[in-house]
Amino acid sequence: KQEVTQIPAALSVPEGENLVLNCSFTDSAIYNLQWFRQDPGKGLTSLLLIQSSQREQTSGRLNASLDKSSGRSTLYIAASQPGDSATYLCAVTGETSGSRLTFGEGTQLTVNP
Amino acid sequence: NAGVTQTPKFQVLKTGQSMTLQCAQDMNHNSMYWYRQDPGMGLRLIYYSASEGTTDKGEVPNGYNVSRLNKREFSLRLESAAPSQTSVYFCASSTGPWMSSGNTIYFGEGSWLTVV
Numbered sequence: 001k002q003e004v005t006q007i008p009a010a011l012s013v014p015e016g017e018n019l020v021l022n023c024s025f026t027d028s029a030i031y032n033l034q035w036f037r038q039d040p041g042k043g044l045t046s047l048l049l050i051q052s053s054q055r056e057q058t059s060g061r062l063n064a065s066l067d068k069s070s071g072r073s074t075l076y077i078a079a080s081q082p083g084d085s086a087t088y089l090c091a092v093t094g095e096t097s098g099s100r101l102t103f104g105e106g107t108q109l110t111v112n113p
Numbered sequence: 114n115a116g117v118t119q120t121p122k123f124q125v126l127k128t129g130q131s132m133t134l135q136c137a138q139d140m141n142h143n144s145m146y147w148y149r150q151d152p153g154m155g156l157r158l159i160y161y162s163a164s165e166g167t168t169d170k171g172e173v174p175n176g177y178n179v180s181r182l183n184k185r186e187f188s189l190r191l192e193s194a195a196p197s198q199t200s201v202y203f204c205a206s207s208t209g210p211w212m213s214s215g216n217t218i219y220f221g222e223g224s225w226l227t228v229v
Contacts, residue, residue, distance in 0.1 A: 004155070043223055045220070046217050046219075100171070101156075103156040104155060105153065
């Protein structure tokens with residue numbers, strides 16, 4: 001069974017800092033990996049999707065990398081801002097899970113002004 | 114630009130009561146999903162509908178039923194609510210059923226359910 005782990009569970013940084021969120025998964029047989037953002041009391045919004053054949057994806061200040069063989073992904077946030085405060089979740093689409101998403105528990109990020 | 118709309122937003126139920134969570138999407142998506150989110154457990158798939166007229170069990174289907182009423186609407190029913198069903202429920206939709214093709218998934222804002 002696929003398991004997705006995110007470290008750290010919570011992170012507090014000063015504004016302007018560059019930061020890295022980590023995601024690991026136990027079964028490397030995946031189609032893709034997605035990073036989501038969840039604001040308090042809200043649903044999830046997809047940020048970046050990396051196909052298994054890709055190494056990274058970029059959107060603005062966000063860069064996500066994927067090392068499928070080692071079962072790891074990182075989300076890099078450059079020049080963090082208070083508006084980046086949210087919970088960030090990663091999810092993988094497994095080849096052996098009916099192509100459905102398996103989520104990690106998320107990293108709660110607080111960016112202090 | 115509604116996207117995925119869920120009702121109700123908040124609900125308190127007594128053990129044994131029944132209720133239905135409603136979900137509608139206006140993006141002409143074929144596939145719809147119901148997830149629950151619990152502390153320490155992440156999001157878990159309850160049921161999904163790959164296309165209109167079909168429904169399938171997800172990871173945690175026990176105690177729930179679903180109905181794909183039409184292409185737009187997908188409801189989740191708790192027949193006899195239990196305290197273990199206290200959770201935040203999310204409805205979601207996507208163009209197609211298989212995330213393998215990189216379909217973007219869109220989530221509603223959640224329904225907070227407490228069973229006492």
